[in-house]
Amino acid sequence: MDALAGELAISRATLYRAVGSRDALLGDVFWTIGEMLIAEASGEATGTGPDRVIAVSRIFAELHGSAEQLRRFSAAEPQTAARVLLTAAGDVTGRAADAQLKIFLESGIEGDLDDLRRRAALYVRTLEGALYGPLLGSGPIDFESAEPALRALLTR
Structure with a gap:
């Protein structure tokens, strides 16, 4: 935060007032990266229904795995990450x-909106288990291992 405040030529107090906390700022940075990866994955995925949702997730996982800045930060500061x-x-x-709820809807996944919202949250948590296995203490988990659980959340 000191370096960033210096780069911006503002005080640390001003920076903290603007961003709230280091965690909030990092969350915004990670989310911005995530949005770009989601947009790219959504643009590349084909098909409809559950197959498209899985395709978006698979492409996202591949892109995420190659995001060097995320990997470096997670290795350097695993607890913060x-x-x-x-x-x-x-x-x-x-x-x-x-964002996952939006992908569900764009892919033609139908159902009660509240139910879809809950399934989207569970879908994200399941995908996070694969993406962040080492941070969670479970070690690396490949997408193919998570896919059956993800797919189960896409059907009623």
Whole structure:
């Protein structure tokens, strides 16, 4: 935060007033990266229904795995990364669930909106288990291992 405040030629107090906390700022940065990856994955995915949702997720997971800045930060500060990415501290999960609901709807997944919202949140948590297995203490989990659980959330 000191370096960023210096780069912006503002005081640390001003920076904290603007962003709230380091975790909030990191959450915004990670979410911005996530949005770009979601947009790219959504643009590349084909098909409809559950197959499209899975395709978006698979492409996203591949892009995420190659995001060097995320990998470096997670390796350097695993506890901070876990807190920011997986708790309300960074609000990444909440925003990801909203984005996942949008992917469901765009892909033609039908159902009660409240039910879809709950399934989107569970879908995101399941995908996070694969993406962030090492941060969660479960070690690497490949997308293919998570796919059956993800697919089960797409049908009633």
